[in-house]
């Protein structure tokens with residue numbers, strides 16, 4: 575059987591879940607940001623401007639981008655939520671991306687905790703992601719405290735090119751190893767101070783509608799990319815087969831250090847026997863010359 579999102583009939587939508595404009599600390603206007611993503615061939619983008627009281631980089635209201643929507647491109651009402659209580663970070667603030675927020679979603683109070691803010695965003699109906707864990711040294715305890723969020727940003731493009739700390743793989747795998755059903759996202763976190771658009775995105779199995787996209791994201795019906803393509807992941811019994819853009823490494827990752835890999839040149843199909851794989855779940859990573867692609871985790875019990 576084809577695993578989601580590859581069982582989807584029709585084209586998948588390309589989108590950026592995390593970016594900024596001059597509503598907060600981005601360089602470009604919302605209109606310019608949207609035009610940039612349209613030009614790059616995206617179907618949707620999220621102006622996830624900082625929602626916090628410090629006017630040097632944040633706004634106190636959610637950015638209303640509905641006027642930028644059209645028949646062939648949509649924006650999703652989003653914000654990067656902040657509140658105090660994060661250790662290590664120089665501002666001491668949590669960074670949580672919420673996609674699909676109501677416009678009247680309120681800025682956190684000084685007393686709200688990170689886990690409470692995540693819950694409030696979930697209650698408001700948003701797809702909630704723990705942003706750039708490596709960039710701001712999210713601790714394992716902090717990650718576990720917000721494990722009720724849907725996803726972990728495992729690739730943040732601007733943190734990769736501007737700070738060389740763009741990964742969230744260790745955080746996501748920590749949560750998976752603890753039994754949490756964490757999804758994975760790749761995003762730009764574009765601010766346009768440098769050329770940081772078009773480096774990390776999601777491919778979503780949905781029609782071009784904000785609510786449909788949010789529903790698909792919550793259900794994990796998407797994969798993430800920084801340049802590679804996954805065409806299909808098929809599971810037949812214990813055998814998983816992946817077809818993808820030309821890769822030099824196709825990797826299956828599971829609990830602990832469980833892994834299977836095919837390594838070579840221009841691999842476009844790889845097949846693995848998971849009969850001996852000592853893990854309840856697996857996820858797929860493609861590594862190619864132009865970047866990576868990451869599936870969401872699959873729990874084998876769901877497909878048996």
Ligand SMILES: [Zn+2]
Pocket residue numbers: 654669705706
């Ligand atoms: Zn941030």
Ligand SMILES: [Zn+2]
Pocket residue numbers: 592593594654763
């Ligand atoms: Zn950001």
